[in-house]
Amino acid sequence: MTPTNREHLATLSEIRSLMERSSRFISLSGLSGVAAGLWALVGAAAAFVYLGKVPFDGRYHTFVDVGQWGVPPVVFFAINASLVLVLALFSGIYFTTRKARRNGQPIWGQLTRRLLWSLAVPLAVGGLFSLAMIRMGMVLLVAPATLVFYGLALLNASKYTLHDIRYLGMTEMGLGLIAAFWPGYGLEFWAIGFGLAHIFYGTAMYMKYERKL
Amino acid sequence: MKRILTKLNKAFDHRVRLGIMSVLVVNDWVDFTFLKDTLELTDGRLASHIKALEKVKYLEVRKRFVGRKPNTSYRVTEKGRQAFQAHLDALEELLKQSK
Known part of the structure; x- marks a missing residue:
């Protein structure tokens, strides 16, 4: 290869890298997904203990109205879900900022804002929609709906970050739809979608992008 | 070979301009x-190359205030997009021929 050719080749690969770096937030760490998944599993396990129920035993409604340890179900689930969300967010932010710092990439910028925005809109709509369903007494559809909306949010956000997120999004949507037509296993599907799927894709992304660093 | 070389755009002579x-x-x-951080350039160097690209109408400029801070943004024009694409095609063609 002649020197000019080598130069052209270098130019082309530089252009490609610039396009990639300037249009996608690539610092998203797979470990963020693994951590979120673990917290979700802890939350789901706590819920199973609270309900006094074994996964896939099919007795969903029996304990819901009773409450355990003197804590009413609404309070228990509200606290459980908020704790999982907050812990998942914090460990997610931790691992992602760590990866960005190691790679010398900016953490907060145009790309981060765009990514968060594309996630937040479908999530907010899904959250409000779920509240409406609880009010209308369609509690059985809440877990499927959150999975579907979360999947849509990921699909939307995958345009602005690592495209593997796209497949995670489709997995969540698929699980949500199965859960919608197979009612009574909301908690089980929640644990699979928010727990196992996150751990699986998080590990895969970690192996693919970060392990060699 | 010569024919293709002339297809390489003079406006993109500089690496910084290709980067932008x-x-x-x-x-x-x-x-x-954002441009400055991504391309790791100084204000002056970036500004001069932007000016050159603006002159040939490959990009357009928008100046406005975000809160109280002035904010200048850039967007590629259709002409710029075509020119950039043609330049990339010419580069690829060059590489293919020399294989």
């Missing part, structure tokens, strides 16, 4: 700071 165009073609409005 690379960022602009995959984004909508991009502000000055």
Whole structure:
């Protein structure tokens, strides 16, 4: 290869890298997904203990109205879900900022804002929609709906970050739809979608992008 | 060989200008700071290359205030996009021929 050719080749690969770096937030760490998944599993396990129920035993409604340890179900689930969300967010932010710092990439910028925005809109709509369903007494559809909306949010956000997120999004949507037509296993599907799927894709992304660093 | 070499655009002679165009073609409005950080350039150097690209109408400029801070953003024009694409095609053609 002649020197000019080598130069052209270098130019082309530089252009490609610039396009990639300037249009996608690539610092998203797979470990963020693994951590979120673990917290979700802890939350789901706590819920199973609270309900006094074994996964896939099919007795969903029996304990819901009773409450355990003197804590009413609404309070228990509200606290459980908020704790999982907050812990998942914090460990997610931790691992992602760590990866960005190691790679010398900016953490907060145009790309981060765009990514968060594309996630937040479908999530907010899904959250409000779920509240409406609880009010209308369609509690059985809440877990499927959150999975579907979360999947849509990921699909939307995958345009602005690592495209593997796209497949995670489709997995969540698929699980949500199965859960919608197979009612009574909301908690089980929640644990699979928010727990196992996150751990699986998080590990895969970690192996693919970060392990060699 | 000569025919293709002439297809390489003079406006893209400089690596910085190619860099600016690379960022602009995959984004909508991009502000000055983002370009500066992504390309790791000084204000002066970036500004002079932007001016050159603006002169040949490969990019358009938008100045406005975000809160109280002035904010300048850039966007690639259709002419710029075509020119950039043609330049990339010419580069690829060159590489293919010499294989």
